[in-house]
Amino acid sequence: MVIHLKNAxxxxxxxxTILAGDPDRIQLIASLFKHPKVIVENREFTLISGFWNGKKVSACSTGIGVGSTEIACIELIQLGVKCMVRVGGCGSWSPDIRQGSIIINHAMAREPGTLSSYVFDSFPAVADPILVTSMRRELKQSNFTIYTGVGLTSQSYYLGQERSPNINGPELEDIRSYWTKRGILNCDMETAIVYLLASIYGIHAANCLVVHGHRMTDEWVPDKQYQQIHLEVAKQVINSCFNALNEIYYLQQTVID
Known part of the structure; x- marks a missing residue:
């Protein structure tokens, strides 16, 4: 029995399972499923399952940040999920990556102490390479601008991403400059958690993120357009991930044989 994904x-x-932070976006993604069924609605967690070309598929919200994402991922793995792909949003930290672009991160940097109960900081947070390749191949056929590279998962929304909370307190540090000089493309608050837990527990994971805002110019995708991009991306991600899983299982069987 799992604690937060109650009765699942x-x-x-x-x-x-497709992951997104926002429960409302899970409703949006699940509109693509055949025979969608709400399994869980509890706190920040909404879990909906349905069918895609005859195969069962799920979508689950994680909430924002480390703690709730850990809960969602651990409980999904307990339920038997074999592949988790985060289809969410991020901020661009690169001058060349504009709002509305798509980023697939093959690896994530993270702040010291992230998931330190599970692994040392030296443990890498990496995506499944077959998932990354399959999604990139599928999305390249669309009209989206696609980037791949290393991102950052921050434990902080405000100071950790150079946002001033407009109250007296600590001054902003030049965090973004430090990371961009080292090749970081973008920042979110969840992906490294997904990658670490997937590696530890032997399942497959990747992300496909819509750039909601360009942090250097403070330009943002309008909400309606942002949701439409997510819907189009989710379609292609689900297709490509099922194809990738078929390839993964074939390769595993070939090794066994």
Missing amino acids: TPDDVGEL
Whole structure:
């Protein structure tokens, strides 16, 4: 029994689960499913399952940040999910990556102490390379501008991403400059958690992020357009991930044989 994804059972979830922070976006993604069924609505967690070309697929919200993302991922893994892909938003920290672009991170940097109960800071947070390749191949056929590279998962929304809370307190530090000089493309608050837990527990993970805002120019995608981009991206991610899983299982069987 899982604690927060209340009353969910292994029969309720597909081997592929799409993750997003916002419960409302889970409703949006699940509109693509055939016969969608709400499994869980509890706190920040909404879990909906349905079918995609005859295969069961799920979508689950994680909330924002480390703690709630850890809960969602651990409980999904307990339920038997084999592949988690975060289809969420991020901020661009690169001058060349504009709002509305798509970023697939093959790896994530993270702040010291992130998930330190599980692994030392030296443990890498990396995506499954077959998932990354499959998604990039699929999305390249669209009209989206696609980037791949290393991102940052921050534990902080405000000072940790150079946002001033407009109250007296600590001054902003030049965090973004430090990371961009080292090749970081973008920042979110969840992906490294997904990658670390997937590696530790032997499942597959990747992300496909919509650039909501360009942090250097403070330009943002309008909300309606942002949701439409997510919907289009989710379609292609689900297709490509099922193709990737078929390839992964074939390669695993070839090694066994």
